[in-house]
Amino acid sequence: MSDLTLCLIDRPTAPPGESVSIVDADPLQATVLATDFGVNRGDGIFEVAGCVDGRVHALDAHLRRFARSASMLDLPKPNSDAYAEAVRRAIAPLCAQRPGQEVLVKFVLTRGQEMGGTGGPAGWAIAYPCPDFAHDRSGIDVVTLDRGVRSDIMRTTPWLLGGAKTLSYAANKAALREAKRRGADDVLFVSTDGHALEGPSSSLIARINGVLVTPHPDEGVLAGTTQADVFAYAEEVGFRTETRPVLTDELAAADALWLTSSGRLCAPVKSLDGRPMAVDAALTAEWNDHLLARS
Ligand code: PLP
Incomplete structure (x- = not known):
């Protein structure tokens, strides 16, 4: 069969x-x-x-x-x-x-x-x-790549369809090939005005001073279903969450980053642009167990 x-x-x-x-x-x-x-x-x-x-x-x-x-x-x-x-x-x-x-x-x-x-x-x-995502769920190396758009794309250029899940993923796939050429596993797109956005097929969650933050869909990112379910669960167990612009400068102060998506679930970032990041393996496993048990 x-x-x-x-x-x-x-x-x-x-x-x-x-x-x-x-x-x-x-x-x-x-x-x-x-x-x-x-x-x-x-x-x-x-x-x-x-x-x-x-x-x-x-x-x-x-x-x-x-x-x-x-x-x-x-x-x-x-x-x-x-x-x-x-x-x-x-x-x-x-x-x-x-x-x-x-x-x-x-x-x-x-x-x-x-x-x-x-x-x-x-x-x-x-x-x-x-696919077997065990490797990615233990930690991925990520590079930032310029998406070539400003973070106000939804207001200025809605015809670019930021935040819509269209079949046109050729550029997203090209960005992933560029990441591989640079020796990384995945990409975090950034805007030309210095905002962290999303991966080619994932949302960003950053833990900054103990608060979980994710970029706002108004910045032309897809509203992630996995990120939303992580936030709902994290709030239940006492985390504060914020959906707001995330400046790339803030990522240096983040104590953990994840890229989240429906297939791979939560992949912790173990390095960003070659700089090692702490991986919270226990929290990642807790979130992924919760996501797998969802209906
Ligand atoms: N952002 C982009 C561009 C995506 O393609 C995806 C999923 O493929 C995501 C974010 C994450 O969305 P979800 O968690 O709903 O799979």
Whole structure:
């Protein structure tokens, strides 16, 4: 049996209450047309969620952010019920094969046909085994890279779609290759006016004077579902949290940094631009255990 499972959604933006079919498909056969905007322009949106034993972590938060990304791209609203059903169907066989293990599910909406075709937006959910992130969860080397935008990008240049989870991740992947060339594992993007932003596929959490801080989504960063759940848990156990601009100068005073995301969860930063950072292994493990137990 393949360790990928794909469910296609025939009318991914059908209004609520209208009938939508979800069909199983072979993930290794062509299912998206070569005329699709998503394929040709990266014009579409996606989400990736983690799952264990059929529980999809933060599914509602992912569906809300998916709808928000659609609105930012002027796409029709995705049918959340259909996506939730496709996600559950796609993960079921993999979760059954892998009790207690992490599975990832990606769901996608494209703008539809760029040329020729008459079809509407394409939508699907694909489930796949989670890579082994044990190394990253024990500590990663991170370099800062200039994103080439100011921190007020959302106000001045909203068409750059900061904070939307679009299919256009080529620049994010290029930044990761640059990190590898510099001998690092990952990237922290910074703005031209000296604000720490986010990773190419992760949010930043910094502990500064005992307070957990993360950059504000108004600065063009994606509102992270993992970061939000870490903050909710940390507040319950007595941490103060702040969502606010984080200056790169403040990072020198941080007593710990993490990059957080749905698949890898919390990866503590063990060096930033070659400068060693303290890793709080116990707190990282506590957060990751909490995240894995989420429904
Ligand atoms: N920022 C960016 C640019 C991302 O692509 C991601 C996730 O892929 C995140 C932050 C973290 O978001 P989440 O924790 O919801 O996975």
